[in-house]
Amino acid sequence: MFRGFATLNLYADDLVAARDWYAQVFGVQPYYAYPAAQPAYVEFRIGDDADEIGIIDRRWAPPGAAAGPGGAVLHWHVDDLHGTLERLLELGATEYQPVTEHGDGAGFVTASVVDPFGNILGIMHNPHWLALHTAEPAA
Template structure:
């Protein structure tokens, strides 16, 4: 039934500031913009969609504290990526944790300046999947 992530949406009170922050994090401008309401970025090896929605567009009240699901984005080096996110103004949600008994799974999570949890992960399955996809090409 679920075939893959289509779009991950985050909320922000200040859409312009969120767009600028994620532009710095991702190293690219949003490819789709609805002025004052929504911006969308293409992210990573599969060009997944990361949307930022102006919180004023939400049909439901949004929580004041970060929480809910944590999406972990694959990165090459969790420690340096975590440090960079903190330098850019994120705050620690969960520090660097080695998981899986030394099998190469490392995670961390931050709260972006707009109250969203952003997870990062070193995941050997992701790397193997990319290698297999490259072999097919």
């Protein structure tokens, strides 16, 4: 049974630069690095659910893993999609998919960028996610 998102792994040729870029994007430092002195892996906990994002030195990527954008796109809910997209572009990301509305005006809007390390980062305004995380607890 699927229980929820556990860890998103991204890859980078320059792990230190990727760590620093994502620390700037998220506004926090990674809480874990292994090994500590010369990391091959760093990990952040982000958002309301403290979701894990691990960044791995590309030398440890699975065989055949693309060095460029590709694969699935995980979309993070953001409250200000346009502002978040603008900030990512200012920090050196490039547009991958433009702002796109889905669902006949139901409020589902996505965009994605390629980070400076070749990974796709999706962002989304998602009314379903927002309703789940702002619902009043049951009495």
